[in-house]
């Protein structure tokens with residue numbers, strides 16, 4: 001076992017990342033080993049990323065009414081969750097949300113819309129205009145999560161000042177058909193590869209606690225490595241009432257931490273951003289996400305659920321002796 005500990009430390013510090021077998025061992029380690037694991041992941045995070053933490057924030061610019069049937073999502077066609085449903089909000093409202101995000105300390109602002117893809121030219125123009133203002137007037141980094149965008153539409157948004165395209169693979173190729181039957185995994189893989197080819201910074205990760213196995217978690221990590229994503233958002237299921245996964249609390253805080261560690265050791269030099277489900281799944285252990293290897297987190301509200309006050313997150317970062325990455 002000593003060989004294992006030395007190997008994962010060295011493989012991660014070398015920048016290549018640990019192999020699938022060791023990633024699986026990490027996820028299967030007993031709870032008592034968590035502190036030794038955090039020592040490794042903290043060393044690796046500091047080696048590549050120092051003590052700076054990236055904060056991002058989102059606006060749910062178009063909510064609900066999605067044609068897709070993702071089991072975990074309150075906006076899907078299968079969901080009976082009592083959420084607000086509305087078409088794309090006005091440019092001014094997007095810009096106002098970005099202003100609030102900047103005041104909360106966010107460095108990056110993402111415009112998120114439900115649906116498999118945004119094709120409508122008028123909608124894209126509205127998003128493009130908002131991006132241009134957010135970039136020029138506020139200096140925030142901009143991101144969109146608008147589904148599987150065409151290369152042409154990504155190029156248009158990049159020309160307006162967009163930096164990142166977010167599109168999650170959600171889980172492993174093997175498990176995906178169990179959580180979504182309305183589109184194929186390859187549609188998402190292609191969308192991510194096209195965004196990268198178009199020159200966008202690509203933010204792509206998944207959601208955990210949806211019934212996947214530890215093997216699925218490792219398979220997702222390896223697929224993300226194959227397609228060479230830049231930033232990995234990690235979501236933990238918040239099993240909202242009215243969704244097919246309502247009430248499914250499979251994760252423990254230690255389990256969440258091991259998932260973050262596994263991602264950090266598989267992707268030593270990438271950004272790892274902890275997003276939805278942080279508060280409900282990690283509870284009082286939220287402060288350990290950075291030792292586990294996270295280099296950022298989402299602050300403010302999530303898509304259809306409220307986050308905790310941004311001041312609490314900023315205080316947590318300060319108390320840990322870390323620093324918010326400035327604009």
Ligand code: SF4
Nearest residue numbers: 066068070073076114
């Ligand atoms: S995750 Fe995205 S594609 Fe799936 S149902 Fe929700 S909004 Fe639609």
